[in-house]
Amino acid sequence: MEAALAEFADKGRAGARVESIAQCAGVSVRMLYVYFGNKDQLYEAVLREHVAQRASALSDASVPLSDFAPRHFAELRRDETFVRLVMWEGLTTSATHPPVNKEERSERYAEFLDYLKGRRDAGELDPSLDTEMALVAVLALASFPSAFGHIVHMATGLRPTDPAFTERYETFLRDLAHRLAPPTPPCQE
Template sequence: MPSRDRERTRRRLLDAAFVEFAAYGVAGARMERIARIAGCSAGLAYTYYGGKDELYDAVQAEVVDAAAVEFDASDLPGYAARLYELQHRHPEFARLATWRRLERRGTVSRAAEVEAIRAVQESGLVSSRFAAEQVLELVLAIASMWSNAPAVSSDHVVRRRTVEDAVRRLIEP
């Protein structure tokens, strides 16, 4: 029974940290708030994760990466649409990604995605008018462009289609 309680506490800490980091970023997040939301002491939070940076890394690895949409270089419009859907349904993912770009520059390696795009460019499925790195950044930007804008349900369908169409036009050979 104790191991299950430890796992439940660890999960509550991750969930609380996800909310805290999405709202305040790493710099603004407070371990005391995270612990309070998780229903444990700050000392226990430090025992589990060592500190705020380690907890942030755990959130990235266990919460964000687990919810990540499947990347498919041969279907970049579909990937962008799925990413838009995730951010529409869960805006905290978009906020956390923004904080990550602001506070942890250069720590995200997208080498595998860039290489996959390069391969589909070489096969002729995706235009080579932009470098593979630029294609990836443009696809991510298009998918995220409405992440902070409120949408009524009818806008959502149009926005999703627009994201998909914009990426399709961007990459067409």
């Protein structure tokens, strides 16, 4: 699975070679086919396992809103392979190759949406904001540095792996979450 993960993250579903995966794993191509059926089934198994690992790492619904995006960002920084895998999936999704494990993953996003609605109900998120679009924005903000490190570097002079960038970005994400809170009503005398 590790050899397949590296190959798919590097080359995508279409570019990955079963022969390279087998050689790296120290097994025969035939054995890969015995265990996984074909390259698409191996790809789906790799993505399914990796998505499940990421979901369990981000499952705490008691996290304050100000920590939600920074936690996602930190998790994706620890595992840029996952970001690459999902980017490849996005580039190759089609009627022939739908998203892997779409129903279960959609349920996970529904849980994140419920989390945001809960934070809204707790007064941490402005009720006038579209929570679905807020979720999309949080996911984009958390993944952008890992997905587009070259743009981060051009825009800031820092690489996403630089501790100075990480500290500044996490501070920014927390500040942004506070700014998304409902406005405080003016004091009445």
